[in-house]
Amino acid sequence: MKDHPIQAIVIMGVSGSGKSTVGRLLAERLGGPFLDADDFHPAENIAKMRSGIALTDADREPWLQSLRARIAAHPLEAPPLVLACSALKRAYRDSLRGSDGATAFIHLHGSRDQLAERLARRAAETDHFMPGSLLDSQLDALEPPEHEALTWQLAITNTPETLANLALSHLRHGVPRG
Numbered sequence: 132m133k134d135h136p137i138q139a140i141v142i143m144g145v146s147g148s149g150k151s152t153v154g155r156l157l158a159e160r161l162g163g164p165f166l167d168a169d170d171f172h173p174a175e176n177i178a179k180m181r182s183g184i185a186l187t188d189a190d191r192e193p194w195l196q197s198l199r200a201r202i203a204a205h206p207l208e209a210p211p212l213v214l215a216c217s218a219l220k221r222a223y224r225d226s227l228r229g230s231d232g233a234t235a236f237i238h239l240h241g242s243r244d245q246l247a248e249r250l251a252r253r254a255a256e257t258d259h260f261m262p263g264s265l266l267d268s269q270l271d272a273l274e275p276p277e278h279e280a281l282t283w284q285l286a287i288t289n290t291p292e293t294l295a296n297l298a299l300s301h302l303r304h305g306v307p308r309g
Contacts, residue, residue, distance in 0.1 A: 137211045137281070137302065138233035139202040143218035145269040147249040148239040148287055149294065150215035156295035157237075163210030168217070171197055185268040188222075195226045202227065202234060211235075211302075219272045224279065237298045238276055241287035246270075249287075 140161075142154040151167050158165035172180075176190055198216060205212040218224045218236065228234045246266055276282040283301040285294050 136207050136233055137235050138205055138207050138231070139212045139214055139227075140235045140237060140298070140302065141218055141224070141227055142213065142215045142237050142239065142298075143224070143276075144239035144287075145217060145219065145246060145273060146266060147246040148241060149249070149291055150217070150239060152291045153237075153239060153294045153298065154213045154215035156291055157298050158213035160295060160299050161210045161213065163212055164205075165213045165215070166198075166201060167215045168194070168198055169215075171201075185272075188220075191223065192226075195223055199227055199229055203229060207233065217269065219269060220274045221276070221279070224276060235281040235302060236276055236279065236283070237301070238282060238284045239287050239294065240275070240284055243267075243270060245287060 140157065142150045142157065144150055151169075154167070155165050172194055176186055176194065179186060179190065198214065202212060202214070214227075216227065218227060224236060243266070250266060275284070277284075283298065285297055287294070289297065
């Protein structure tokens with residue numbers, strides 16, 4: 132992408148922000164692969180979340196390491212890998228970013244009410260393991276990426292298609308964060 136080889140793009144945010152939907156759309160536009168970090172959680176993590184128990188940093192560490200390994204294995208000359216991952220804390224993003232700095236982050240954010248409504252709708256439509264009862268713990272843990280390199284923040288008041296197009300524009304043209 133502009134002046135910087137991007138190996139991976141992490142679509143981040145709390146549960147219900149639309150990471151997977153926007154990530155799939157962005158990967159399609161870029162012609163690269165899409166991975167959902169939820170698919171890489173060990174069974175113990177899924178059981179905890181399904182029971183309404185928030186994960187600890189220790190629970191997340193092996194999961195983040197496996198995601199970083201996936202990013203590192205992705206060829207730099209290929210279209211970027213797009214990963215939907217909460218990446219709530221700076222330390223988690225630093226772990227995903229690695230030392231090469233070739234990972235960009237798109238933070239999808241919205242109001243608590245918007246997010247709770249989306250989670251309630253998802254619970255009614257799917258059997259996703261992340262209960263809406265953990266939304267507040269995620270919001271409490273969130274450290275927005277306000278001054279990190281290669282990060283942009285997008286409001287979920289936009290449609291997923293618009294969000295994917297905005298993300299693509301930011302990545303291709305180096306549009307300042309906002």
